[in-house]
Amino acid sequence: MKAHRSPHLSPRLNLHLLKVLILNEVRLRMRRLSTVVTLVAIAAIGWAMIPDPATSTNALISVDEMRVLYTSSAMALGSACFGGTLFSLAGFYLVRGRMSEDIRSGTGSVICATPVGNTAFLVGRWMGGVAYLGALVVAFMGTMMVCHAVRGEGPIEPLIYLQTYLIVLLPMVLFTVSCAILFDSYTLLMGKAGDALYFFMMLAQLMIMAIVEKHAREGFHPLLLVDFSGMASTFFNLATHFSTTNLSVGASPFDAKLAPITLPATIWSAQIVLARLASCAIALLPLLPAALLFHRFSPDRVKVSRASVRRSPLAILNGWCQPLARLAQPLFRGAAVLPGLPGRIAVELALTLAANPSAIAVLIIVCGASLVVPSAKLGALVISGVMFWGALVCAISTRDYDSDMEALSGAVPGGAGRRYLGQLGATVALGLMIMGPIALRWSFGEPLRAAAVVTGVFALGALASMFGRLSRTSRTFLALFMFACYVALNGKQAPMLDMVGFSGATNVQALLTQLAVGAAALLVGYAYNRHQAR
Numbered sequence: 001m002k003a004h005r006s007p008h009l010s011p012r013l014n015l016h017l018l019k020v021l022i023l024n025e026v027r028l029r030m031r032r033l034s035t036v037v038t039l040v041a042i043a044a045i046g047w048a049m050i051p052d053p054a055t056s057t058n059a060l061i062s063v064d065e066m067r068v069l070y071t072s073s074a075m076a077l078g079s080a081c082f083g084g085t086l087f088s089l090a091g092f093y094l095v096r097g098r099m100s101e102d103i104r105s106g107t108g109s110v111i112c113a114t115p116v117g118n119t120a121f122l123v124g125r126w127m128g129g130v131a132y133l134g135a136l137v138v139a140f141m142g143t144m145m146v147c148h149a150v151r152g153e154g155p156i157e158p159l160i161y162l163q164t165y166l167i168v169l170l171p172m173v174l175f176t177v178s179c180a181i182l183f184d185s186y187t188l189l190m191g192k193a194g195d196a197l198y199f200f201m202m203l204a205q206l207m208i209m210a211i212v213e214k215h216a217r218e219g220f221h222p223l224l225l226v227d228f229s230g231m232a233s234t235f236f237n238l239a240t241h242f243s244t245t246n247l248s249v250g251a252s253p254f255d256a257k258l259a260p261i262t263l264p265a266t267i268w269s270a271q272i273v274l275a276r277l278a279s280c281a282i283a284l285l286p287l288l289p290a291a292l293l294f295h296r297f298s299p300d301r302v303k304v305s306r307a308s309v310r311r312s313p314l315a316i317l318n319g320w321c322q323p324l325a326r327l328a329q330p331l332f333r334g335a336a337v338l339p340g341l342p343g344r345i346a347v348e349l350a351l352t353l354a355a356n357p358s359a360i361a362v363l364i365i366v367c368g369a370s371l372v373v374p375s376a377k378l379g380a381l382v383i384s385g386v387m388f389w390g391a392l393v394c395a396i397s398t399r400d401y402d403s404d405m406e407a408l409s410g411a412v413p414g415g416a417g418r419r420y421l422g423q424l425g426a427t428v429a430l431g432l433m434i435m436g437p438i439a440l441r442w443s444f445g446e447p448l449r450a451a452a453v454v455t456g457v458f459a460l461g462a463l464a465s466m467f468g469r470l471s472r473t474s475r476t477f478l479a480l481f482m483f484a485c486y487v488a489l490n491g492k493q494a495p496m497l498d499m500v501g502f503s504g505a506t507n508v509q510a511l512l513t514q515l516a517v518g519a520a521a522l523l524v525g526y527a528y529n530r531h532q533a534r
Contacts, residue, residue: 018124025128026135029094038094038476039136041467042086043143045480049082050075050144051251052151058251061263063242065255072148072157073263076164077234079144081249083165084172084229087137088205089483091173092198093475094136095129096180099190099295118294122181126287129177137173141165160265167268167276168230175228175283182286185294199482205229212236216245224275228283237272251494321357328353328360344422349429352396362388363434370437375445378438382453383502385434387485390460393427394477397468397525416529424465424522431457435500442501448511452501455511459518460499466525 029035051058053070060078061068068074141161148156179201183194208223212232215221216239227233231249239245241264331350335343353359366385373381395402397420432439432454439453460481467477484499492503495510 018120018127021121021124022128022131025098025125026131028098029128029132030135035094035136038090038471038479039139041476041480042083042090042136042140045086045483046079046083046140046144047147049251050078050147050151053153054151056251057253057256059254060251061238061247061249062252062254063238063247063261064244064258065246065253066258067254067256067260069154069260069262070148070152071154071262071265072152072160073164073265073267075144075148075152076141076161077168077263077267078249079141079147080165080168081231081234083137083140083144084169084231085202085205085487086483087133087140087169088172088176088202088229089199090476090479091133091136091176092180093195093479095133095177096184096194097475098125099184119291122185122287122290122294126177126181129180130173133173133177137165137169157265163266163268167273168234171228171276171279171283172230174280175286178283178286178290182290182293185290187295195478202229205231208232209235213239213245216240220271220275224272225278226282228279230276233272233276233279237268240269241267317358317361318356321361324357324360325354328357341418341421341425344418345425345429348396348422348426352393352426352430356392359388359392359430359434366434367437370441375441378441379502379504382435382438382500383485383489385438386431386456386460386500386502389431389434389457390464390481390485391478393430393461394464394468394474394481396427397423397465398472398474401472416532417526420465420469420525420529424461424525427461427465428458431461439501446501446504448506448508449501449504451511452498452506452514455514455518456500459514459521462518462521462525466521466528469525469528 050060053059053067059067060070061074145156145158145161179198183189183198189197205228208227209229209232211223212221212227213235216236221232221236224233224236234249235247238247238249328350331346331353335346335350337343338346362385366381369381370378399405400419435453435457439450442453443450464477464481467480468474470476484497488497488499488503492498493505495505495507496513498504498506498510499514
């Protein structure tokens with residue numbers, strides 16, 4: 001269905017419509033609770049990833065085992081570097097999805113009939129997304145300045161922060177929003193297929209980092225032009241400035257016997273600045289296929305049912321495993337006779353397995369593999385299982401809202417609070433069913449890893465339920481969970497990142513921290529549900 005541009009629309013009116021589209025996008029997104037929840041979570045992660053120089057044995061940036069002082073340039077560079085990874089994942093899942101909302105609400109039919117052209121509409125959506133994500137980055141920068149006031153070792157220089165954030169993060173913001181617009185415009189990428197594809201694209205950014213690190217001494221690498229996250233460009237710039245590749249950005253150990261060094265206020269070379277500008281231009285390229293493939297809410301290209309229940313890879317897998325759904329029937333019968341909270345947990349678990357028979361298949365595969373896989377390979381098996389489990393259970397606490405059943409489910413005995421505990425219990429129970437056999441095998445020789453499976457499943461399950469209820473969208477937890485897995489897979493030696501014992505680096509302190517995080521998330525989620533029910 002093609003859009004027809006009205007001859008009565010003047011350029012001035014077109015600019016007015018573009019302004020309205022941009023402001024509308026920003027207002028709608030800023031009013032979402034998921035925006036606040038995600039920003040708070042990202043700020044908390046940011047603070048946690050900046051070691052306190054007064055008490056920690058790690059540094060934000062180290063060069064040849066020398067600690068870099070926490071000046072404005074160092075704090076801005078370090079926070080922007082891992083902020084790029086955070087926002088490239090969380091930002092994508094926050095920005096995308098507006099097309100599906102338009103289809104489900106019927107607004108898409110109205111937009112389809114307006115004289116606004118495809119290009120103007122998509123540009124408006126894109127600019128609104130850029131303004132929204134840019135505002136979140138600015139808010140994050142503000143929290144890092146507060147962190148600087150607490151842990152910094154020099155004056156706060158806002159212009160240094162602004163310069164660094166623009167150079168490092170602007171390509172990421174443009175590319176993230178461009179991909180979100182493309183994936184929402186093309187029917188086949190509107191569901192979880194697009195989510196998965198984008199996640200693998202972010203993994204490719206890590207490969208760019210590894211390649212640039214390997215060839216840093218050989219000079220500028222062309223892959224820096226597509227380094228949208230900014231990590232590889234930051235590393236190359238530091239390596240060029242200090243003439244060494246023995247450096248680290250993030251919580252990294254240093255030699256306290258060596259005198260700390262200071263990062264110059266202006267460290268960016270003209271070559272890197274030009275490369276980042278080129279990256280900004282390349283980041284706009286996804287908008288070209290978006291304009292060509294845009295469905296414009298045409299009924300013959302996208303349907304309401306398709307927007308509401310999309311055929312994601314998980315949905316296709318569930319279709320293939322549909323015969324296994326009958327194995328959940330005993331749980332329904334057990335839920336009918338179990339009293340109180342155990343019955344609620346059983347029925348939520350039965351509903352999850354019946355609706356997602358792929359979970360039954362994964363459960364059978366993991367249980368069987370845990371008996372024959374060598375001990376050295378069990379870590380890979382458990383992290384694979386927990387990633388599937390996390391992607392599945394993130395929607396358990398939001399399905400009442402997604403199906404418009406919150407009021408009805410809250411009216412049953414026990415109300416919304418008991419309902420929340422039942423869904424949380426089902427989330428944790430499913431995780432223990434999948435990873436429990438591995439924990440049982442570890443319990444004989446590596447009890448700490450076995451305990452990490454239990455505490456990790458509890459903490460992640462509580463966070464999934466809390467974020468789902470607070471933001472009313474599964475994508476808040478999904479984005480943060482994917483980022484946590486991304487970081488954990490690249491920091492296998494850190495006990496705090498060994499969330500389910502997959503790397504074997506966990507310790508008692510990490511286990512107690514997971515229990516504390518899980519308990520706090522449980523209490524916050526339960527209190528919120530009780531408050532909402534009043």
